[in-house]
Amino acid sequence: MHKTNIRMLVLCSLIASMALIGCKKSNLVNGKLYLYNWTYYTPDSVIEQFEKETGIDVIIDNFASNEEMFAKVMAGGNEGYDIIFPSSDYTSIMIKLGMLEEIDHSKVPNLKYINPLIKEKATYDSNFRYSVPYFMGSSGIAVNKAYAPANYNKDWSIFADKRMAGRMSMLDDMREVMGGALKYLGYSGNTTDEAQLQQALDLIVNEWKPNIVKFDSESFAKSFARGEFWVSQCYPENVFSEIPEEKWGDIDFFIPPEGGMMYIDNMVIPKGSRNYDSALKFINFIHRPEIYAEFLDEFGFPPTTNTKAEKYMKNHNYFFTAEDMKNSDNIMDLGIDLEKYNNIWQTIRYQM
Template sequence: MKLSSKIALAALGFTAVLGLSSCNQKKTLKLFTWTYYTPTSVVEAFEKEFDCKVVITEYDSNETMFNKLVNGGAKSFDIVVPSQDYVSIMMKRGMFQPIVQTKFTNRDKINPKVLEKVTYDPEMVYAVPYYFGAAGIGVNKKKMPAGDYERNWNIFADERFKGHASMMDDYREVIGDALKYKGYAVSSKNEQEVTEAVDLIKNKWLPNIVKFDAEGFGKDFAAGNLWLCHGYAEVMYGEVPEDEWESTIDFFIPEQGGASYLDSMCILKDSKEAELATEFINFIHKPENYAQFLDFFCFPCFVNLEAEKFMKTKPLYPASAMDNCELKDDLGENLDMYYRKWEALRLQVN
């Protein structure tokens, strides 16, 4: 089944979970998370085991989540699932309460490689990793024979893809990957390094890029309009019939790594169900439960290594491909520098 179809079907399941809020149960856990991000089967099993109900409210961006919480919504939820830069921002603002460690018995299931990257909370005092992921590169093998190109970020300088290449409309991703290719940190605060990365994009990559696109590139890739895409594997594979995956898609993350993200489960300061919230986080990381999440998206097993033996699907790419990826850290006052340089780039394409 196409991943896009699975997500559409999941919407029905998640609606059903939301509907459980009318039941009269002893406790209610309120989860504020990304759309279609928590397996319905796991939620229902948790409700049964802990004699409670779980109410899920969804968001589509960190900005949407953050704005809702700081504008009066923080008292409405128990658990939130921000990405790494927002975890750091929210920790500094005192928006979380500590994880109840005596309830977090599955903490040993978290991959040490992930915690090495989590410089803002390596001991999981406030944030427990949920999913570590990275964008990569997809080549349409029907348009370009596999192996006849560089397998690194400089593939976007290949003139054979001119007019048929796209990169994500995300300045942290694009500039971060250019920085990584140049040998710098993806969250560099050195303006000279950032300038070098932007110059590489402008002079070498941009002439071949037809658009910056973070949403529709999967459909264009499947239709054969795009031969080279920067984006998430699940988006590309989700638009191509499964029986054509092998003949059509060459997806890879460059060996040097690139920009990555880490969504983590955090308990809000005003949560009235902190112990139940920790039980939920712990329940998610029971390997057989976490495997259901990975199976749904065909994600690689990187955060919870023991879940791999319970998986029933083959990941779209190996987890080891992300070993050298770096998290996009909070840039603070340097964010504006990135944004200004990015806007100048975008004007030359869109």
């Protein structure tokens, strides 16, 4: 073989290799999906199955609060993300600011499985034009029956029960605590009426706060599990994750009949997403009933959001149902009226 032919062969091989590398690089760029989700809110098994079925690599960044997420997005940190998972109040803000792409419903046929109750509660985007519900959940009240007196009230007035003074906690969350008081008084948990807010302040400060050890959103579940708290306003998954399953029978979790504050976490596609179609594929994949059942089983969530997932679930020990939330109010963006809540919360937390 002549050297000239060898050189030509090597050159052709090099060109072919570079072309393959270029194709591979292009596929990798277009075959990625960037999620920005709450910490510990995306099951590994679901991600792995999506990657296997589609060949799309999923990269996940996490946030711990809506405020953290929104601050990063507003600072330009959303560049490169394809799906973000804000709660309803921040979804509303992002819609108003024109930050989101519209959802092409023709590419998300599994929207048909969304619980109709969510349409009623999701007034910020009831037709899912810019958002698709990820999970509808709620806080509530957990009572350790091994310690609490047998005849406690199963409503918000439990926090006025002096028999359990020094054994109760409430969330360190302005909207949750004030929302509970407002609902107990018969008002909307999103009211901006100053007279109603004053009544809520008086109720919390004069009747509830004297019996509460502290407002706590971080360590309350461990304290509850140790028997230090007998009653806690909480998210049930936090409490039950700290208690052995054989002792779950000692715990009474309920959403007060007058309702409380609930939440809807959503999937949204930010403006500028470079993988819009892949994002829609993922959103549709999540709401495939058997896939959504995996998500619920992973975290012990009830089937409040997807109407067909329940029959695929392995876990049927639900802490609450969608029906339990029928009188609850979804936490909404209050705009400039949020300052009214901030001022009252400062009084509740640090004065009197």
